[in-house]
Amino acid sequence: MSETAPDPNVIRAAGSREIYHPSSDVVDFGHDKPLALDAGIDLAPFRIAYNTYGTLNADKSNAILICHALTGDHYCASPSPITGKPGWWNGLIGEGKPVDLSRYFVICSNVLGGCMGTTGPASIDPESGQPYGIDLPVLTIRDMVRAQKMLVESFGIETLFAVIGGSMGGMQVLQWTVSYPDMVFAAVPIATGARHSSQNIAFHEVGRQAVMADPDWRGGRYYEKGVRPYKGLAVARMTAHVTYLSEQALHRKFGRNLQHGQKLGFKFDAEFQIESYLRHQGSTFVERFDANSYLYMTRAMDYFDIAADYDGLLANAFKGSRTRFCLVSFSSDWLFPTSESRDIVHALNAAAASVSFVEVETDKGHDSFLLDEPDFYRAMEGFLSSAARARGLIA
Amino acid sequence: MSETAPDPNVIRAAGSREIYHPSSDVVDFGHDKPLALDAGIDLAPFRIAYNTYGTLNADKSNAILICHALTGDHYCASPSPITGKPGWWNGLIGEGKPVDLSRYFVICSNVLGGCMGTTGPASIDPESGQPYGIDLPVLTIRDMVRAQKMLVESFGIETLFAVIGGSMGGMQVLQWTVSYPDMVFAAVPIATGARHSSQNIAFHEVGRQAVMADPDWRGGRYYEKGVRPYKGLAVARMTAHVTYLSEQALHRKFGRNLQHGQKLGFKFDAEFQIESYLRHQGSTFVERFDANSYLYMTRAMDYFDIAADYDGLLANAFKGSRTRFCLVSFSSDWLFPTSESRDIVHALNAAAASVSFVEVETDKGHDSFLLDEPDFYRAMEGFLSSAARARGLIA
Numbered sequence: 178m179s180e181t182a183p184d185p186n187v188i189r190a191a192g193s194r195e196i197y198h199p200s201s202d203v204v205d206f207g208h209d210k211p212l213a214l215d216a217g218i219d220l221a222p223f224r225i226a227y228n229t230y231g232t233l234n235a236d237k238s239n240a241i242l243i244c245h246a247l248t249g250d251h252y253c254a255s256p257s258p259i260t261g262k263p264g265w266w267n268g269l270i271g272e273g274k275p276v277d278l279s280r281y282f283v284i285c286s287n288v289l290g291g292c293m294g295t296t297g298p299a300s301i302d303p304e305s306g307q308p309y310g311i312d313l314p315v316l317t318i319r320d321m322v323r324a325q326k327m328l329v330e331s332f333g334i335e336t337l338f339a340v341i342g343g344s345m346g347g348m349q350v351l352q353w354t355v356s357y358p359d360m361v362f363a364a365v366p367i368a369t370g371a372r373h374s375s376q377n378i379a380f381h382e383v384g385r386q387a388v389m390a391d392p393d394w395r396g397g398r399y400y401e402k403g404v405r406p407y408k409g410l411a412v413a414r415m416t417a418h419v420t421y422l423s424e425q426a427l428h429r430k431f432g433r434n435l436q437h438g439q440k441l442g443f444k445f446d447a448e449f450q451i452e453s454y455l456r457h458q459g460s461t462f463v464e465r466f467d468a469n470s471y472l473y474m475t476r477a478m479d480y481f482d483i484a485a486d487y488d489g490l491l492a493n494a495f496k497g498s499r500t501r502f503c504l505v506s507f508s509s510d511w512l513f514p515t516s517e518s519r520d521i522v523h524a525l526n527a528a529a530a531s532v533s534f535v536e537v538e539t540d541k542g543h544d545s546f547l548l549d550e551p552d553f554y555r556a557m558e559g560f561l562s563s564a565a566r567a568r569g570l571i572a
Numbered sequence: 573m574s575e576t577a578p579d580p581n582v583i584r585a586a587g588s589r590e591i592y593h594p595s596s597d598v599v600d601f602g603h604d605k606p607l608a609l610d611a612g613i614d615l616a617p618f619r620i621a622y623n624t625y626g627t628l629n630a631d632k633s634n635a636i637l638i639c640h641a642l643t644g645d646h647y648c649a650s651p652s653p654i655t656g657k658p659g660w661w662n663g664l665i666g667e668g669k670p671v672d673l674s675r676y677f678v679i680c681s682n683v684l685g686g687c688m689g690t691t692g693p694a695s696i697d698p699e700s701g702q703p704y705g706i707d708l709p710v711l712t713i714r715d716m717v718r719a720q721k722m723l724v725e726s727f728g729i730e731t732l733f734a735v736i737g738g739s740m741g742g743m744q745v746l747q748w749t750v751s752y753p754d755m756v757f758a759a760v761p762i763a764t765g766a767r768h769s770s771q772n773i774a775f776h777e778v779g780r781q782a783v784m785a786d787p788d789w790r791g792g793r794y795y796e797k798g799v800r801p802y803k804g805l806a807v808a809r810m811t812a813h814v815t816y817l818s819e820q821a822l823h824r825k826f827g828r829n830l831q832h833g834q835k836l837g838f839k840f841d842a843e844f845q846i847e848s849y850l851r852h853q854g855s856t857f858v859e860r861f862d863a864n865s866y867l868y869m870t871r872a873m874d875y876f877d878i879a880a881d882y883d884g885l886l887a888n889a890f891k892g893s894r895t896r897f898c899l900v901s902f903s904s905d906w907l908f909p910t911s912e913s914r915d916i917v918h919a920l921n922a923a924a925a926s927v928s929f930v931e932v933e934t935d936k937g938h939d940s941f942l943l944d945e946p947d948f949y950r951a952m953e954g955f956l957s958s959a960a961r962a963r964g965l966i967a
Contacts, residue, residue, distance in 0.1 A: 315838040412778060412807065
């Protein structure tokens with residue numbers, strides 16, 4: 178256990194394991210540039226951790242902002258320093274890939290409230306000298322986007338060529354097109370919705386309750402105690418993970434296969450392969466993610482409801498938009514079913530916006546946006562090339 | 573905290589609240605009548621708690637066995653002594669109702685491994701003089717049905733007119749028709765499947781992990797410590813509860829409605845109505861249900877796979893069956909979707925069994941079998957009346 182106040186970038190777990198080592202670029206905003214949060218509080222100072230890939234062109238017209246999902250980070254196209262795994266969107270982003278790094282400049286930042294270097298609940302509250310814990314105000318998707326805008330402007334970029342993201346990342350994309358429509362030339366919201374559904378709030382609440390039920394959560398002040406709510410966070414992750422897949426994918430991958438041999442063991446150990454798989458998902462997740470950040474991320478998604486600011490009329494949110502939209506959904510995604518993307522398409526149509534829409538046929542569920550789905554990649558390549566021509570990035 | 577060994581029928585919770593007071597009929601089986609469990613162990617002695625409704629006729633041909641679901645009990649048509657609520661199938665069972673008590677004699681027992689009077693993990697292990705905890709062997713649906721058969725035979729009943737149940741109750745119905753085909757004249761498996769799917773095992777595993785992650789679970793030996801894993805069991809119940817409903821039902825009932833007024837509170841309290849609802853479901857459940865029983869019930873469902881004993885060929889399980897089947901599914905049930913009932917219907921057809929099948933249109937999800945669904949009741953009334961005529965119970 179650490180005796181001194183912890184470094185916000187290195188959280189020491191029980192047993193003194195150091196689990197976070199963000200080594201990316203950071204930009205710090207001081208008291209002169211506070212972030213006006215939806216909660217009505219100015220956050221200052223604050224830090225954004227980010228990575229860039231490719232080269233920004235001379236007139237700064239080729240920048241793409243990639244927005245990550247609930248438990249993602251800014252290592253979208255380079256190995257994670259935590260897990261050593263390749264960038265989480267390596268299939269999509271790279272030279273010769275749909276987000277072609279020989280053509281575009283990619284920015285990807287850890288979201289506000291995250292745990293990979295951007296200011297979040299594990300960061301030091303300058304007033305107390307202790308980690309914020311849950312004293313950090315509840316954050317919204319709009320707050321995350323506000324922070325991203327400050328980052329984008331720090332590059333001198335006036336208009337992003339594209340904003341792309343899936344799930345919670347897709348929510349940020351939508352928020353960008355509503356908050357700063359003139360800064361977004363093209364937008365690709367993937368596997369997402371314009372508001373979080375009752376069922377999705379329900380699953381998130383179950384996860385939060387699992388974290389908060391863990392006595393090691395300690396009202397969110399576990400950092401100082403040298404403990405972490407591993408068990409509760411693992412249960413939260415396991416629940417969420419089931420919702421990321423589809424019944425068909427689980428059946429195909431695991432069925433009722435047993436872990437050891439053909440005979441039931443009549444025990445409460447992990448006997449079915451699906452059980453070991455879930456336990457593994459839970460235990461590896463807690464090594465890389467902060468429980469309080471999980472609370473903030475899920476809450477931000479639950480709060481998300483674009484139409485709420487427009488008397489419930491989603492079309493009004495997009496009125497006058499000149500952004501080119503491409504919506505993508507996956508047929509077996511039951512967390513953000515195709516109907517939710519279609520609702521957004523209808524609203525965009527009603528607002529006379531430019532919109533294309535692709536429903537990718539797959540049995541892999543919500544997680545499809547992170548997987549090698551050729552139809553998805555083809556759609557992305559086609560849409561981005563067409564937008565790049567319109568933007569004058571290619572002849 | 574209790575200083576003496578607890579009475580198996582009264583579990584004292586922390587703070588000495590007595591939470592279980594089963595007051596129904598019981599039948600005790602001694603060492604001369606052991607229950608041969610699938611785990612390869614003889615269970616003796618053991619007790620079954622049950623209720624009966626209506627009158628058994630002279631030739632004992634009008635008996636209906638009602639099988640309860642995961643967290644149900646034997647109070648299907650009379651108020652629960654724990655909650656004071658009406659019988660859980662009051663809409664279906666009663667004079668003039670589809671299961672007409674002026675015509676049929678209904679038996680409903682608490683399943684083996686339960687916590688309402690039948691031998692389960694909270695019962696005293698005669699060898700140790702302490703509650704079994706998880707030293708009781710893992711139980712199967714077939715074990716539950718074996719115990720029910722001994723209860724039915726204790727009435728001198730040779731053939732049940734019908735066996736009826738939903739969800740885990742439906743699994744018991746199916747097991748009855750396979751284990752003791754000649755004892756079942758008519759069978760009504762409702763909202764169930766012939767095997768537990770990978771996704772369903774996954775959700776159960778999450779629930780078990782939530783219970784076991786609670787430090788008050790104490791490896792299953794919480795009874796002696798005067799504590800109970802309330803928080804873990806509440807999380808398990810909350811997760812399960814989401815799966816019992818449907819996205820549409822949640823949207824209709826709660827949508828994104830806030831608990832207090834129209835403004836977001838920027839807190840981690842229950843702000844959305846769905847959150848308070850779930851927390852309420854969790855906290856009331858733990859007052860009436862034993863955490864270890866929850867582990868046993870979910871495990872029994874996970875183990876269920878009728879075809880496994882027949883080289884994976886479900887039709888072979890029903891070969892030569894003379895039972896009349898009526899399968900019922902609900903269109904918005906995603907835990908046991910209609911396709912699972914249809915698989916059973918196909919197998920019964922292949923086995924040349926008598927089968928009818930009703931898919932009830934409703935948006936209320938899996939829980940529909942416990943709700944007032946007129947189409948469901950009509951189907952039940954029609955099927956049972958027709959079977960009663962064939963059985964000579966009515967002219």
